[in-house]
Amino acid sequence: MSTLTGPQLKVLLAPVSPQRVSAFRGLAHMEAWDIRRQLIRVFGFGGYSIRTLALDLVAEHSEQLRKKDDDGRPYGDSYTAWTVVYRAQVRLTVYATDGRRLGSWDDGAVGDAAHQPSHGDAHDMALKTALSQALKRCATNLGDQFGLSLYDDGSRGAVVRWSAAHPPRTDAATTSSSPADLNADPPVRPEPTSPQPAEATRAGRDTVAEHPASPNGDAVAREAALAGMWDAARQIQFAADLPTQFADTFGHPVAEGTTSEFQQARALMLGGAVA
The missing domain is CATH 3.30.390.80 (DNA repair protein Rad52/59/22)
Known part of the structure; x- marks a missing residue:
């Protein structure tokens, strides 16, 4: 063997x-x-x-x-x-x-x-x-x-x-x-x-x-987190695959994502692991 x-x-x-x-x-x-x-x-x-x-x-x-x-x-x-x-x-x-x-x-x-x-x-x-x-x-x-x-x-x-x-x-x-x-x-x-x-x-x-309330309770934080996530995806040339991977990871489309989920996805991508 x-x-x-x-x-x-x-x-x-x-x-x-x-x-x-x-x-x-x-x-x-x-x-x-x-x-x-x-x-x-x-x-x-x-x-x-x-x-x-x-x-x-x-x-x-x-x-x-x-x-x-x-x-x-x-x-x-x-x-x-x-x-x-x-x-x-x-x-x-x-x-x-x-x-x-x-x-x-x-x-x-x-x-x-x-x-x-x-x-x-x-x-x-x-x-x-x-x-x-x-x-x-x-x-x-x-x-x-x-x-x-x-x-x-x-x-x-x-x-x-x-x-x-x-x-x-x-x-x-x-x-x-x-x-x-x-x-x-x-x-x-x-x-x-x-x-x-x-x-x-x-x-x-x-x-x-x-959506669950963001840390400061307003929509500005969520929009900023969303923009940051997309920026990170573009940096690692993952923008085309991000919607599918996001849904696989969090169980719902990007449109239903929360501030914390966008922040987590960004951190994982910039750290070398895709959300």
Whole structure:
């Protein structure tokens, strides 16, 4: 059976970089694109494969909505708002440097897109979210570099640390941990649970009244944060992809974003990670 190389073990047994982890709806979160980047870094180009085992439309419905002004009064013509839910099952397989299979893992997830004015965008967002979440769940079987430690109450510290199947070598992981340290682990903390969903914000209500209050309570801060986010996107030549990535990350379009979300997206982009 093929084994992992020393450099691969060194990376896999290291704790995840805090810069790769962000907060999303109160939980520690890693981006699907970053998981793919780390798969390439550890296993190489062509060193892994992702297979979609199932992708099913779970639910789809529409309703007629109208935009609202700052006082909450509806105005304009009604439009059709779409909500779509997909369920995906994915298989992740990784290979040794000689091309032989090291292992594969299956997992699934559900993704949704709520109250979208475009029928096509609703389907696109929901299915991509389901596929991305399923991939991330598969990848946690590869340890801390792929988000396993985050299940320990959001910890960024290594929870694997050593593997009896891969004893340390001079060219492998430099760690003092060993099977003799079985009782040295801190108490296991419960897995984070998803926060209770707030009442869904409907697409098209791009007014101050429909957003949580900004720190100074006015619309100027939100507009400034929005402009700053777009400036950051243009700086890293990401403006074309920002709307889709923003929706994938925060669960709603840019038009429904809040001051804090725009600020977080800007900080992540300028820090080298896209919101």
